[in-house]
Amino acid sequence: MRRHGLDAKILAGGQSLVPLLNLRLTKPKILVDLNGVSGLDHIRETSAGLRIGAMTRQSGVERSAIVREKCPVLAEAIRHIGHLAIRHRGTIGGSLVHADPAAELPAVALALDAKFEVLGDGMARAVCADEFFIDYLTTSLRPDEILGEIIFPVLQPSSGYAVEEVARRHGDFAVAGVVAVVDLDGEGKIIGPRVALFGVAPTAVRARAVEQAMIGQQPGNELIRDAAALLRDMLDPPGDIRASSAYRKRAAAVLTVRALTKAVQLCHTRRLS
Amino acid sequence: MTTHCAIEMTVNDKRYTGLVEPRLSLADFLRDHLGLTGTHVGCEQGICGSCTILLNGETVRSCLLFAVQAHGATIVTIEGLAAKAKSGDRLHPIQQGFLETVGFQCGFCTPGFLMTTYEFLQENPSPSEEEIRERLTGNLCRCTGYQNIVAAVQWAAERLRAR
Ligand SMILES: Cc1cc2nc3c(=O)[nH]c(=O)nc-3n(C[C@H](O)[C@H](O)[C@H](O)COP(=O)(O)OP(=O)(O)OC[C@H]3O[C@@H](n4cnc5c(N)ncnc54)[C@H](O)[C@@H]3O)c2cc1C
Ligand code: FES
Ligand code: FES
Numbered sequence: 001m002r003r004h005g006l007d008a009k010i011l012a013g014g015q016s017l018v019p020l021l022n023l024r025l026t027k028p029k030i031l032v033d034l035n036g037v038s039g040l041d042h043i044r045e046t047s048a049g050l051r052i053g054a055m056t057r058q059s060g061v062e063r064s065a066i067v068r069e070k071c072p073v074l075a076e077a078i079r080h081i082g083h084l085a086i087r088h089r090g091t092i093g094g095s096l097v098h099a100d101p102a103a104e105l106p107a108v109a110l111a112l113d114a115k116f117e118v119l120g121d122g123m124a125r126a127v128c129a130d131e132f133f134i135d136y137l138t139t140s141l142r143p144d145e146i147l148g149e150i151i152f153p154v155l156q157p158s159s160g161y162a163v164e165e166v167a168r169r170h171g172d173f174a175v176a177g178v179v180a181v182v183d184l185d186g187e188g189k190i191i192g193p194r195v196a197l198f199g200v201a202p203t204a205v206r207a208r209a210v211e212q213a214m215i216g217q218q219p220g221n222e223l224i225r226d227a228a229a230l231l232r233d234m235l236d237p238p239g240d241i242r243a244s245s246a247y248r249k250r251a252a253a254v255l256t257v258r259a260l261t262k263a264v265q266l267c268h269t270r271r272l273s
Numbered sequence: 274m275t276t277h278c279a280i281e282m283t284v285n286d287k288r289y290t291g292l293v294e295p296r297l298s299l300a301d302f303l304r305d306h307l308g309l310t311g312t313h314v315g316c317e318q319g320i321c322g323s324c325t326i327l328l329n330g331e332t333v334r335s336c337l338l339f340a341v342q343a344h345g346a347t348i349v350t351i352e353g354l355a356a357k358a359k360s361g362d363r364l365h366p367i368q369q370g371f372l373e374t375v376g377f378q379c380g381f382c383t384p385g386f387l388m389t390t391y392e393f394l395q396e397n398p399s400p401s402e403e404e405i406r407e408r409l410t411g412n413l414c415r416c417t418g419y420q421n422i423v424a425a426v427q428w429a430a431e432r433l434r435a436r
Contacts, residue, residue, distance in 0.1 A: 018337040019318040022298075031295075035342060059331075083411025085325055085332040085389065170410045 002144045012094035049153040054093025070154040073161035077104040083171045093147045102173040107204040111179045111196035120145035136202040160267030162259040174199045175243045176251040180259035200237040219264040228256040280344040285353030300324045302340035311351035322412035325385040351384035366432040376425030378416035
C-alpha cells in the first residue's frame with residue numbers, strides 16, 4: 001500500500017468494492033487482496049472485550065457462539081445486513097471501513113465504544129469509534145493503513161438490546177435505523193443506556209441527549225417517548241430518492257422508541273432467567 | 274500490460290485449470306472459460322442473486338469474486354445440482370419442485386434461486402413460509418411474483434424430508 005499509495009485499494013469481502021469496480025465508479029490500478037493474509041480472521045475473548053479480526057466474515061460472527069453470548073447485539077445487527085450470500089463474503093472490517101451511513105455495524109461500534117486496531121508501516125495504533133468515522137464513506141484510516149482488529153466490549157448478561165430499522169425489503173440498506181443497549185440496576189433504574197442511529201446523517205451518530213435523559217430513571221413508555229423526542233432537535237437527515245428528510249427524522253424517533261422499549265423488556269426477561 | 278495467472282479449482286466434482294487475467298470475474302470464468310452458462314449474470318452488483326453459486330459449501334455471488342480468488346476452491350454450480358439427487362433421479366428434488374409448481378417462467382433467475390434454496394434447506398429442512406420468503410429476498414425474479422417459487426421450496430422441502 002505504501003508503494004502504490006492512492007493507486008491501490010484493499011480488497012476484503014468485495015461486497016461493496018466490487019460493485020463499484022463493476023460500475024466503473026472507482027478505478028484503482030492495484031488491488032491488494034487481504035483474503036490471502038493470515039492472522040486477520042478470528043474471534044477471541046480477552047479482558048478488553050471480544051477481539052474480532054477485520055477479515056472475519058459477517059456470517060461467521062453472526063453464527064459465533066461466543067459473540068451470541070457475550071455481545072449478542074452484534075450478531076443481531078449482522079442479521080440485518082443484506083443477504084446470507086453477501087454476509088458469507090462480506091467482512092466485519094470491510095463494512096466498518098466502507099462506513100456507509102446506512103450500515104448497521106458502524107452504529108454498533110459507536111454505541112458500544114468499540115476500539116479499532118489500525119496497522120500501518122510496522123506500527124499499530126488504537127482508534128476509538130467516535131474518532132474512526134469522519135464523514136460520508138470516510139474514516140480516519142490513512143491510505144497506507146489497514147484495519148486489523150476491532151475490540152467490541154462484552155455486554156452484561158442482564159443487558160437488554162435491540163436493533164430496529166426500516167428498509168424497503170428485508171436485506172436492503174436501511175432508510176433509517178437504531179441500535180440500543182440498556183441495563184437496569186437493582187432498583188430497576190436505567191444504567192448505561194447506549195443509543196446510536198444510522199441512515200440519518202453522513203455517519204452513524206450517537207444520540208447522547210437521549211441517553212442522558214434516561215440515565216437513573218425508571219423506564220416507562222412516557223420516559224422513552226420523551227427521550228426519543230429529543231432527536232427532533234438533534235437530527236437533520238438527508239433526503240433522497242428513498243425517503244425525505246422529514247420521513248427519516250420521524251422514523252428515527254419511532255424506531256428509537258421501539259428499540260428502547262424492546263431493550264428494556266429484554267433486560268427484564270434476561271434478569272429473571 | 275496484463276499478466277495472466279494460472280488457477281485450478283474443482284467445479285461440480287471435476288478439476289479445471291485456467292490461465293486468466295486477474296480482473297476476470299468468477300462468473301465470467303465459469304461461463305466463458307468453462308462453458309458453464311447455467312450461472313446467469315444479471316446485475317454484477319450483488320443485488321439480483323442470479324449468479325449465486327456454492328463456494329466451499331457456502332452461497333456467494335460469483336459476480337463479486339475474481340476467478341483468481343477461487344484458486345484451490347471447491348465450487349458447485351447449477352450444472353452440478355442434479356448430481357446431488359438420489360441415484361436414478363434425473364433432477365434434484367429442488368429442481369423437480371420448481372417444475373411441479375411452475376416456479377419459473379423465463380428462467381433467468383432460477384439457477385440462483387436453486388442454489389440459494391439448496392443451502393437453505395440443508396440448514397433448515399422444515400422452514401415456515403415466512404422463513405422461506407425472508408431467505409429468498411436475496412434473489413430477484415421479474416416474472417413469477419414469487420408465490421410459485423415459495424411453493425416450489427415447500428414441495429422440495431417435503432420431498433427432502435421424506436428422503
Ligand atoms: C446486495 C447487497 C446488500 C447489502 N446490504 C447491506 C446492508 O443492508 N447493510 C450493510 O451494512 N451492508 C450491506 N452491504 C454491504 C456489505 O456489508 C459489505 O460486505 C461491506 O459494506 C463491505 O465489506 P467487504 O468485506 O465486502 O469489503 P470490500 O467491499 O472488500 O471493501 C470495502 C471498502 O473497505 C476497504 N477495506 C476493507 N477492509 C479493509 C481493511 N481491513 N483495512 C483497510 N481497508 C479496508 C476497501 O478498500 C474498500 O474501500 C450490502 C452489499 C450488497 C452487495
Ligand atoms: S449478477 Fe451477481 S448478483 Fe446480480
Ligand atoms: S422466471 Fe423470469 S426472472 Fe424469474
